[in-house]
Amino acid sequence: MSSLIIFFVLPMLLGFWAQHKVKSTFARNLQVGVANGMTGAQVARYVLDANGLRDVPVEETPGVLSDHYDPRTRSVHLSSNVYHGVSVASTAVGAHEVGHALQHAQAYSFFKVRSAMFPAVQFASNIWMLFLLGGLFLNILGFIYIAIALYAIAVLFQLVTLPVEFDASRRAKQQLEDLGLVASSEAAGVESVLRAAAWTYVAAALAAVAVLLYYLSLLSNR
Numbered sequence: 591m592s593s594l595i596i597f598f599v600l601p602m603l604l605g606f607w608a609q610h611k612v613k614s615t616f617a618r619n620l621q622v623g624v625a626n627g628m629t630g631a632q633v634a635r636y637v638l639d640a641n642g643l644r645d646v647p648v649e650e651t652p653g654v655l656s657d658h659y660d661p662r663t664r665s666v667h668l669s670s671n672v673y674h675g676v677s678v679a680s681t682a683v684g685a686h687e688v689g690h691a692l693q694h695a696q697a698y699s700f701f702k703v704r705s706a707m708f709p710a711v712q713f714a715s716n717i718w719m720l721f722l723l724g725g726l727f728l729n730i731l732g733f734i735y736i737a738i739a740l741y742a743i744a745v746l747f748q749l750v751t752l753p754v755e756f757d758a759s760r761r762a763k764q765q766l767e768d769l770g771l772v773a774s775s776e777a778a779g780v781e782s783v784l785r786a787a788a789w790t791y792v793a794a795a796l797a798a799v800a801v802l803l804y805y806l807s808l809l810s811n812r
Contacts, residue, residue, distance in 0.1 A: 601797035608786075608793035615786035616655065619679035625773045630672035630680030637688045637765045639667070646691050649682045650699075657683050659690035661705050666691055671678060678772075679777035685766050686784060689758030690767075700753045711747040714740040722805075738805050745802045748795040759784040
């Protein structure tokens with residue numbers, strides 16, 4: 591029972607807390623206007639152009655907190671609240687996604703590793719559970735080893751994601767400051783939005799590591 595709490599319940603609670611934190615922080619700062627009067631899309635476009643990335647489009651995407659940068663098409667995608675919003679939250683999120691575009695353009699090492707891993711991670715994430723269940727029901731230890739190895743790839747991807755996300759936020763804050771896109775009174779709000787978002791990635795990584803350790807502990811007891 592204690593191992594179940596350590597490896598599953600605590601990471602799950604941390605994940606719920608992180609999701610609540612990012613949603614509440616985003617919603618609160620979505621109501622705080624910015625002095626420059628620019629939407630999230632305009633902020634993203636301004637930062638991209640200032641860094642010579644005029645060929646990177648900024649597009650609206652459906653959903654809430656669905657913002658992302660797509661390295662395959664070299665495009666920034668912002669949710670409607672961010673794309674049209676004139677707020678601290680939309681400014682922070684728009685700049686963060688542009689941070690990934692800057693990483694791509696400047697061949698940031700962890701971004702390159704993460705992008706290279708993505709196809710393998712997609713495959714591993716889709717098939718590892720089949721090997722695990724097959725190994726358990728058929729009592730084939732080799733299948734279980736394969737399942738854990740495949741899951742370890744997904745865990746490594748989560749860990750590599752952390753420096754990518756932290757660096758994108760660092761770049762976002764630097765660009766907003768250097769280009770004069772946020773007033774000094776707005777900087778704290780930008781920081782809180784980016785910090786809350788970072789916690790979701792930290793929680794996901796910790797949960798993935800905890801599950802991996804749990805399966806390894808079961809394997810060692812067989």
